[in-house]
Amino acid sequence: MYGEIGTEMRAALNMDGSTQRRRFFRFVAWTLRRADDEPDLPPVQHQFRCLGEGEDGTLCDAEGPVSLDFEEAQRWPFKHIREQQEHRSYSHIAVVPWLMVPAKEPNSAFRADHGGNDPAHRRDDGCNDHSPSADPRR
Incomplete structure (x- = not known):
């Protein structure tokens, strides 16, 4: 299953010096698993x-x-x-408590700068939002 792992609002600087807010989404695969060994969740x-x-x-x-x-x-x-x-x-x-776990945790490059300016952010990092056709829901 795919779902939104989080949104991030940032101000982007335009060519004329003005700013606009942009929202970035990341879609990842999720797994549902029992949370038997999680101390923060209630017992069965x-x-x-x-x-x-x-x-x-x-x-x-x-x-x-x-x-x-x-x-x-x-x-x-x-x-x-x-x-x-x-x-x-x-x-x-x-x-019974259950947990939703992403297949891959978001990396710091996505959280820090997802605009493509960070060389650490690569197209092979598991991120599916480099092109609209990569969204599995379409």
């Missing part, structure tokens, strides 16, 4: 919800407590079925 959370129906056909929709421990979350359906023996269907709700 588990919860169970009853899918049983009452005598009038309405969904029970009762929910157990949210837990960080899957086995602890599984205790709630056993408790609920003691109260409502005809409620035998449940859904497991899991909140």
Whole structure:
């Protein structure tokens, strides 16, 4: 998948000495991955919800407590079925943090000067914005 990694606003100097603001975009490939080992993100959370129906056909929709421990979350359906023996269907709700990671991090040449004046900025640096036809969305 491609997406905008960021925009940068800069003032450009015109030939007559006036300035105008220019915006530069960079499109890169992204990967979605689980964030199990990221300390800044919340841990996986588990919860169970009853899918049983009452005598009038309405969904029970009762929910157990949210837990960080899957086995602890599984205790709630056993408790609920003691109260409502005809409620035998449940859904497991899991909140799992994921991260969007660019295939290649933007290099300092793009962030510092993307106008082409920086010799460190080359057409082979993974940047796709040197020509309009390079945009994969077109």
